[in-house]
Amino acid sequence: MLYINDLIKNYGSFTAVNHLSLHIPEGDLFGFVGPNGAGKTTTIRIVCGLLRASGGTVRIGNTAAAVGSKEMKRLIGYVPDFFGVYDNLKVREYMDLYGSMYGMYSRDIAKLTDDLLELVNLSDKKEVYVDTLSRGMKQRLCVARALLHNPSLLILDEPSSGLDPRARVEMKELLKNLHSMGKTIVISSHILSELSEMCNSIGIMNQGRLLTAGRIEDVMKQIAGGNRMRIQIASGMETAQRILKEQAGVKIESVRENEILILSNCTDQAVNAFIGLMIQNQVILTGFYKEEGSLETLFMQLTGGGAQ
Amino acid sequence: MRMRWNPIVKKDLQVTARSMRLSWGVFAYETVLTMAFLLALAVIQQESRSIYTTGNIYGYLIYLFPVLSIAQVCIVALIVPVITASSISGEKERQTFDIMLTTCMSPFSIVLGKVASAVLRILFFVMAGMPIMALAFVAGGLSWSYLFYFILTIILLSLLSGSIGILCSALCRRSITAVVLSYVFYFFIYILTFLPVILRALLTDGERMGESMLILLINPFIFFEEFFMQLMTGESLFGASGSNFTRGEVGFITYNLSQGKVWLFLSAACILTLSILFMLAAAWKVNPMHSSSGKKRKK
Ligand SMILES: Nc1ncnc2c1ncn2[C@@H]1O[C@H](COP(=O)(O)OP(=O)(O)OP(=O)(O)O)[C@@H](O)[C@H]1O
Ligand SMILES: [Mg+2]
Numbered sequence: 001m002l003y004i005n006d007l008i009k010n011y012g013s014f015t016a017v018n019h020l021s022l023h024i025p026e027g028d029l030f031g032f033v034g035p036n037g038a039g040k041t042t043t044i045r046i047v048c049g050l051l052r053a054s055g056g057t058v059r060i061g062n063t064a065a066a067v068g069s070k071e072m073k074r075l076i077g078y079v080p081d082f083f084g085v086y087d088n089l090k091v092r093e094y095m096d097l098y099g100s101m102y103g104m105y106s107r108d109i110a111k112l113t114d115d116l117l118e119l120v121n122l123s124d125k126k127e128v129y130v131d132t133l134s135r136g137m138k139q140r141l142c143v144a145r146a147l148l149h150n151p152s153l154l155i156l157d158e159p160s161s162g163l164d165p166r167a168r169v170e171m172k173e174l175l176k177n178l179h180s181m182g183k184t185i186v187i188s189s190h191i192l193s194e195l196s197e198m199c200n201s202i203g204i205m206n207q208g209r210l211l212t213a214g215r216i217e218d219v220m221k222q223i224a225g226g227n228r229m230r231i232q233i234a235s236g237m238e239t240a241q242r243i244l245k246e247q248a249g250v251k252i253e254s255v256r257e258n259e260i261l262i263l264s265n266c267t268d269q270a271v272n273a274f275i276g277l278m279i280q281n282q283v284i285l286t287g288f289y290k291e292e293g294s295l296e297t298l299f300m301q302l303t304g305g306g307a308q
Numbered sequence: 309m310r311m312r313w314n315p316i317v318k319k320d321l322q323v324t325a326r327s328m329r330l331s332w333g334v335f336a337y338e339t340v341l342t343m344a345f346l347l348a349l350a351v352i353q354q355e356s357r358s359i360y361t362t363g364n365i366y367g368y369l370i371y372l373f374p375v376l377s378i379a380q381v382c383i384v385a386l387i388v389p390v391i392t393a394s395s396i397s398g399e400k401e402r403q404t405f406d407i408m409l410t411t412c413m414s415p416f417s418i419v420l421g422k423v424a425s426a427v428l429r430i431l432f433f434v435m436a437g438m439p440i441m442a443l444a445f446v447a448g449g450l451s452w453s454y455l456f457y458f459i460l461t462i463i464l465l466s467l468l469s470g471s472i473g474i475l476c477s478a479l480c481r482r483s484i485t486a487v488v489l490s491y492v493f494y495f496f497i498y499i500l501t502f503l504p505v506i507l508r509a510l511l512t513d514g515e516r517m518g519e520s521m522l523i524l525l526i527n528p529f530i531f532f533e534e535f536f537m538q539l540m541t542g543e544s545l546f547g548a549s550g551s552n553f554t555r556g557e558v559g560f561i562t563y564n565l566s567q568g569k570v571w572l573f574l575s576a577a578c579i580l581t582l583s584i585l586f587m588l589a590a591a592w593k594v595n596p597m598h599s600s601s602g603k604k605r606k607k
């Protein structure tokens with residue numbers, strides 16, 4: 001659906017997006033993750049035709065339309081990270097305004113508006129002035145607006161920033177709902193737990209580079225090799241630490257009173273071996289856990305590595 | 309194919325109609341116009357008494373027309389840039405502009421919509437002032453067609469002022485700077501265009517003006533002076549100041565332009581072209597695909 005090829009964006013000597021290549025298949029709910037300043041917004045704005053790239057290409061579907069052309073804009077629905085609304089304009093008129101900007105007729109817009117407001121749960125606000133809506137409602141209204149021209153790709157930049165937990169859940173439900181209707185959706189966020197619950201593929205970005213991207217299961221597998229383990233020890237702390245330090249492929253992350261946290265990319269046999277060694281050396285183990293690879297740890301690993 | 313409004317015009321008119329600005333605007337506009345009317349009337353009465361005529365002032369009421377027109381021209385020239393200068397920068401400040409740019413509106417139709425809505429808003433004011441204007445016609449005995457010409461020139465002027473404002477709005481990030489910048493543009497168009505003529509006159513004792521006057525074709529001052537000259541006396545401004553220029557005094561082109569109504573129409577065409585150029589420049593500036601590095605966004 002969305003093909004980004006070797007995208008570059010320079011601001012003077014600063015490179016905000018660095019040779020980014022990405023393919024998002026049709027029907028995906030793609031999570032675009034990265035810390036502040038990673039270049040997510042920059043990438044999104046280039047795709048939407050709001051910013052000129054310094055290099056590279058962006059293509060949607062099978063059209064050969066250039067970024068920023070009308071055909072391209074017709075394919076994209078965009079919800080920016082920060083946006084405002086007009087004073088003295090009602091929700092219905094707001095939808096009508098943007099619909100007519102896509103060249104639609106008022107009668108068609110009115111019909112669609114009813115359905116879309118129903119979808120984003122704002123049906124009762126049709127005659128309310130937009131500037132009096134709450135932040136969460138505005139956000140949902142903006143999603144409805146972005147869907148008005150039936151785009152094949154919906155792009156949301158940090159849709160849950162500034163929303164309370166309840167509004168976040170509502171937003172998440174809405175996006176899941178749209179996903180199940182077959183829309184291709186791209187969401188940028190730095191709230192990983194949220195993305196891991198709803199996205200079926202993610203891309204992780206840091207300092208302008210795409211570190212990894214793919215199906216969420218595949219990305220998770222990448223950290224299987226770099227698992228975090230928690231070893232609880234009743235006595236023999238020093239011995240245990242000495243043994244762990246001798247192991248190749250084991251990194252001690254933190255040591256607490258009776259717990260050692262390690263990152264290992266050893267095989268199961270090797271893990272077995274050093275645990276056996278500890279027991280032989282009179283270390284009393286009370287617990288040993290392999291932590292589920294969460295997106296957070298992956299994120300810390302990848303972005304931490306990038307910053308070094 | 310149905311005729312359709314530019315969505316921006318529709319929205320702008322809808323929104324301003326709801327805000328208090330329109331009401332206050334009409335109120336202020338009419339107040340200034342009424343003041344000008346009363347003042348002119350007082351002067352006319354004074355005049356008609358002092359020169360010991362029959363005391364019939366109706367003949368003098370014809371002068372209400374230029375006075376009221378010039379008052380309106382001044383107000384329009386002053387307020388239109390304020391409306392358009394805040395239009396695009398205002399959208400940027402309110403963070404609605406990005407969304408607008410991602411729709412199918414082309415940058416030029418955005419610019420055109422903004423200028424058109426400013427011109428229409430000004431026409432509301434002008435139309436509201438028509439009854440006062442009409443007095444000059446009824447009592448002064450001017451032809452009704454003059455009123456029509458007057459509206460055309462007001463549209464032309466607001467188009468120019470509006471396009472200057474929109475260009476500044478596209479150039480600046482803040483509305484205030486855009487308004488200030490439009491008055492800087494005004495300075496260039498209204499004042500600095502006199503510079504070649506003045507320099508030429510000083511250097512040659514007014515003997516050889518050459519083609520230095522041609523730049524005045526874009527000067528709205530001269531345009532309106534010529535317009536009122538033509539309406540009131542049927543003569544050209546250039547012809548009336550003594551005899552027509554002799555061929556030696558001015559260049560060949562200027563000489564021919566000062567005949568009949570040629571200057572007036574050519575000047576109108578120049579002002580219109582200039583407006584369109586300003587709007588095209590604004591559209592070019594607004595198009596994200598043209599600005600090289602992109603403006604720094606504030607968060
Ligand atoms: N107009 C600009 N001029 C110069 N640098 C810019 C400009 N816009 C963005 N940048 C830089 O580009 C980098 C990427 O910014 P971007 O907004 O894309 O990050 P982001 O991933 O969206 O971050 P966040 O999570 O904070 O939204 C940042 O370092 C930022 O300082
Ligand atoms: Mg961002």
